[in-house]
């Protein structure tokens with residue numbers, strides 16, 4: 426099993442190119458299920474979750490291949506799809522498989538999708554997805570771990586859907602389902618994340634009629650047919666990858682340009698890192714950061730976009746581990762997203778957890794140790810901690826990291842970090 430070996434203590438300097446967003450690529454790939462026309466997506470990150478989604482689409486009958494000569498372009502053909510099913514073996518490794526449900530129901534009037542398994546960061550129910558699709562006329566039962574859904578008459582109907590809470594993948598499923606439904610769908614309490622907007626823009630380019638994406642009320646007027654995107658669709662830059670590199674520089678010190686990153690998607694994170702003492706400037710070609718001193722501790726609370734993202738909680742916690750002072754961190758999205766705490770403590774961090782809150786008291790220096798990645802963003806936080814720990818840190822189980830980061834260690838090496846992949 427691959428591990429990362431890091432010798433900490435080097436400042437990070439240089440330019441790093443930010444990849445396309447995993448959490449936009451996964452729904453965008455599912456949008457291919459909505460049309461029989463072949464399409465190409467650009468700026469698709471080559472990471473494990475994308476490979477799993479490709480497998481899932483191929484298993485349904487789609488033809489999916491990387492375009493030769495353009496390293497991040499993916500050609501998808503949903504024309505031959507004939508098996509509207511997402512089996513447990515594929516769904517268990519990636520929750521985003523639930524995103525197949527909406528488009529399959531919209532185009533084929535039936536779907537069989539495994540319930541996503543419980544995962545390390547807490548229970549992740551899909552009751553809102555089911556409730557919303559039922560409101561659109563789908564008959565759904567859950568049996569033997571599968572969601573079995575069928576649309577009497579074959580075509581979903583527009584509906585008013587108000588979810589109990591803001592759900593990102595829920596909003597994405599409804600957008601895709603409503604795009605081909607009969608009549609108008611109004612989503613209240615919709616998620617406003619840039620990845621939701623990216624999907625809506627792709628769907629519009631495919632002929633969907635959507636208004637209000639990026640706000641809490643989205644209106645979709647269903648059309649009979651979607652086609653390949655009219656203009657080339659480039660997946661939005663990954664704000665969480667960019668945020669992770671910002672935290673790495675804030676913790677280890679240095680000066681870097683994050684090429685392609687969008688500062689307007691990272692307001693809450695940038696505010697916190699400035700409070701911690703980093704100089705950060707939006708540039709036409711990305712985000713520039715410089716950190717010369719030891720960071721100051723910064724408290725924060727995760728919440729839906731545009732507030733501080735849960736997907737950045739572990740990385741900013743790592744910065745707090747080496748900061749001056751103490752900070753309180755509240756996680757409000759997932760009940761068990763502090764799995765990284767015990768591993769950070771193994772590196773010498775001082776952290777007390779009480780329910781949804783962690784209090785981190787910074788120490789002047791962490792000390793390298795062997796630690797185990799427990800989930801995707803936890804892995805990134807351990808890498809950041811390792812970069813500023815004294816001596817050698819070995820991060821085990823980095824298959825979690827590989828799910829969501831494209832070549833993280835190569836990118837960090839490019840900034841001068843002493844990091845390598847070992848067996």
Ligand SMILES: CC(=O)N[C@H]1[C@@H](OP(=O)(O)OP(=O)(O)OC[C@H]2O[C@@H](n3ccc(=O)[nH]c3=O)[C@H](O)[C@@H]2O)O[C@H](CO)[C@@H](O)[C@@H]1O
Nearest residue numbers: 548549550551552553554590591592593594595729736758
């Ligand atoms: C609002 C939010 O920050 N969502 C995050 C969530 O998206 P993801 O789409 O995975 O999760 P949701 O946005 O759907 O979930 C938000 C909250 O609602 C609950 N819920 C959701 C759907 C449902 O049917 N029933 C239900 O109870 C979830 O358990 C969670 O507590 O994890 C992703 C991966 O870490 C992040 O990129 C998203 O930013």
Ligand SMILES: C=C(OP(=O)(O)O)C(=O)O
Nearest residue numbers: 448520521736801802829
């Ligand atoms: C936890 C994440 O992804 P997933 O929803 O696929 O588990 C994430 O992107 O941080």
